[in-house]
Amino acid sequence: MIKGIGHNAMRVTDMEKALEFYCGIVGMKKVFDIHQEDGRPWIEYLKVGEGAFFELFYDGVKRREPAYHAKRIGYHHWCVSTNDLERLAQESYSRGWISEPKPGLGRDGNWNLWIHDPDGNALEFVKYSPESPHMKSNAAPYDYDRKGLTGIGHVAFTVSDMDASLNFYRDILGFKLICSLDNESGEPWLNYLRVSDGSYIELFYGGQYKAKCERDDAGFMHLCLECDDVPATVADIRGKGAPIDNEPKQGKDLNTQAWTHDPDGNKVELMSIHPDSPQAKASMVV
Ligand SMILES: [Fe+2]
Numbered sequence: 001m002i003k004g005i006g007h008n009a010m011r012v013t014d015m016e017k018a019l020e021f022y023c024g025i026v027g028m029k030k031v032f033d034i035h036q037e038d039g040r041p042w043i044e045y046l047k048v049g050e051g052a053f054f055e056l057f058y059d060g061v062k063r064r065e066p067a068y069h070a071k072r073i074g075y076h077h078w079c080v081s082t083n084d085l086e087r088l089a090q091e092s093y094s095r096g097w098i099s100e101p102k103p104g105l106g107r108d109g110n111w112n113l114w115i116h117d118p119d120g121n122a123l124e125f126v127k128y129s130p131e132s133p134h135m136k137s138n139a140a141p142y143d144y145d146r147k148g149l150t151g152i153g154h155v156a157f158t159v160s161d162m163d164a165s166l167n168f169y170r171d172i173l174g175f176k177l178i179c180s181l182d183n184e185s186g187e188p189w190l191n192y193l194r195v196s197d198g199s200y201i202e203l204f205y206g207g208q209y210k211a212k213c214e215r216d217d218a219g220f221m222h223l224c225l226e227c228d229d230v231p232a233t234v235a236d237i238r239g240k241g242a243p244i245d246n247e248p249k250q251g252k253d254l255n256t257q258a259w260t261h262d263p264d265g266n267k268v269e270l271m272s273i274h275p276d277s278p279q280a281k282a283s284m285v286v
């Protein structure tokens with residue numbers, strides 16, 4: 001019932017810098033924006049890959065501790081899949097962000113590269129290897145020849161109780177556990193769940209504390225999962241014990257959306273795309 005990751009959403013402190021980074025350097029495309037009722041700018045919509053978007057919200061306040069912290073419960077990092085990893089590695093090296101001008105080989109068998117955005121949020125790029133558990137879990141053959149950025153590879157959370165999180169993402173939302181990795185000391189480190197071909201949720205063990213969070217804090221806001229039929233998905237996951245925070249309703253962009261949250265309180269939006277919505281029109285943008 002869930003087709004894939006629709007978007008990742010973050011609030012940023014400086015939209016100009018964020019757009020320069022995500023569009024100018026990383027290569028995403030700005031496809032439309034949404035304004036508040038009083039006319040103030042609200043959200044910039046970037047296209048990451050086919051059917052995958054990034055929502056950037058204005059007016060973030062940088063109040064949180066550093067954006068990346070291994071023991072903090074909640075958002076950890078996000079990852080964009082690409083077949084252009086070498087270009088990004090060269091670009092990142094020439095800017096002094098990484099120490100060698102080449103990607104690394106991850107423990108999961110994929111090539112990757114790590115940088116961070118102007119607000120300090122960790123951003124990973126992945127180039128999939130056919131031998132990785134990710135690609136072996138695909139339902140259909142994967143197009144390794146697609147150019148540029150191809151989509152949202154994964155969104156990663158550090159969790160406080162892995163059993164509770166697996167119950168939510170695997171048993172309730174229905175994502176298959178495709179890979180578990182140990183760290184260098186042999187302790188459980190992370191679990192990968194497949195949302196759709198090429199898109200995953202990554203769950204890290206070890207969350208110990210929750211940072212106090214204000215509504216306008218810069219950083220992660222929510223993860224959106226795209227469904228064909230939001231009311232049917234809501235009925236299904238409610239029957240399996242998921243909390244429903246907002247019942248399905250049609251938004252101003254014509255899409256139907258509803259809200260739930262995972263056991264650590266990370267907000268999850270469920271959305272179906274209306275054919276006349278700006279998201280559907282943006283799918284035509286190359
Ligand atoms: Fe990752």
Ligand SMILES: [Fe+2]
Nearest residue numbers: 009055224269
């Ligand atoms: Fe959203």
